[in-house]
Amino acid sequence: MTWLTWRQFRVQALSVFAALAAVVVVLAITGPDLVGRTSFTDVDFLFGGTMLLMYLLPAALGAFWGVPMVARELETGTHSLVWNQTVTRRRWLATKLGTGVLAATVAAALLSVAVTWWASPIDALASAERQSSMLNRMAPPVFGARGIVPVGYAVFAFVLGVAAGIVLRRTMAAMAVTLVAFAAVLLAVPFLVRPYVLPPTDETVPITEQNLKQIIGDESGVLEAVTVEEPAGAWVLTNETVDASGDPVRPLPAEVQHCIPAPGEGEPPDRQSVVTCVSQLGDLGYQQQLTYQPGSRFWPLQWMETGLYLLLSAALSWFCFRHLRRLS
């Protein structure tokens, strides 16, 4: 069964690995150059590109490895040839799932190791600076493109493709469903699951001239909110002003609304005077509430999220085996 599975799978497998090899070569050439630098603006394209690639890979594995593995057999009727050899359906599916999961793990691990290594100088700088404008590795788009979670994504996407193929029995429809469902899960997890798997750190800090980072107003000149400097390397969930009793205040209280003149009234004030004016908030008893996942939780969160995806994959596999009996 292994021979047949590999024979059917080898073209797709080898083309993905060839593409990955090309990417690894590019990263290996450009990577050493990044060590020790303090500005990475010239590699924005590669930085964004590798990140995108980390998400495209699992999607591609789901659609082009997972779906055809079963859907193509059901579509062309060849399942009735192979199921009538001395091979049970369960063994047939187990071999296919096993081969695919192993290949997906290797592919995702390979790319993730290469990208994580390549981007390590960038990530280190982004995590070290409090005022960094760069995305640190705790930021959702980067988090999913580093470490071990890409392996979880790849395995999940592959099994999802197989399951969609078993249910829909049509390659094209199953590919579409796989891509949509994978994207939905990928987007839902950072919003609905990841912030809460570990209780986030709550911190209330005074608002001072020194830590004021951003002042946000609307078009009519009403001051909406301020943010303060955030802990380095953390994933900040909330950064909001609260009053003495701890309730969020938005827009800002009337006492500081005069800090910025309404639009069209005279010259725009200089930054320092606005900062000084707004930092009265501290004296008025307002404080800034910070909720965040500290950077030190990168690996615990990585392990938990990978575990979550592997658990989902196991549940989908169980579903596949259950559904297999009903196929004809």
Next chain:
Amino acid sequence: MTVLRAQGLGKKYKRRWALSGCALDIPAGHVSGLVGPNGAGKSTLLNLAAGMLTPTAGTIEVCGGVPGSGPGQLAKVGFVAQNTPVYPGLTVAEHLRLGAHLNPRWDDALARDRVDRLGLDPAQHAGKLSGGQRAQLALTIGLAKRPELLLLDEPVAALDPLARREFLADLMEAVAEHGLSVVLSSHLVSDLERVCDHLIVLVDSQVRVVGEVEDLLDSHLRLTGPRRDLDTLPADQHVVSASHTDRQTTVLVRAEAPVLDPTWTVGRLTLEDLVLAYMSNPTAARPALEVLR
């Protein structure tokens, strides 16, 4: 010994019963023809026997086991589906390799010999074979698997008349050589006449008649005589079909004893006459007839 036994077997697709109340016993060592009009449930019965489908009602036992229940059972039963599926991207040689990898009892010599004899190029991709060649390849895999029972769903439908004859001859040879039992379906009786020594007629998802061809031909007679009422026939003569003209009555009967009435001219039937008579009279909802020795 029985290779296939069904009791109250039924299969329902959504709302429609494709097969219902099917009771059947197929003895070992025969080539059984499964005939019936399109949609009679022939494919459903074969798929149930191969374990591709699970019954909605009743039981089916093939070679002493539940179809598709495990590797041991799968090794005993070969099945070639109606559309004779093969992998388009694999070559003929790779199909034989597939068979060898997946079957413990694989007969490689037989497979290679058949491929040679059929003139199939081992290096050719199966997707480029003609319909007939594809069928031959699928059948080769089925034969070389060396099952105890080979189920063939319309095996010769895609073959030209010459290939049909050769294939059926091959099948006879395999039966003689390996003591293989075969059940093959067709809606053409002429295909079956040459090879089958056992017959099952399936009409409207019910088994209408089953028995050894020789016994069926011996017990079914065409009686021709002056027009008369069929109620006057003796109790051991069962009417299968009857037609009347102004003066004459022709009746096809299953007779348990010799026909002694001198008013009848008694004639023998061909297998085709017999099958057509059963197939064209689906209205008579009588229980399945079993011919006993």
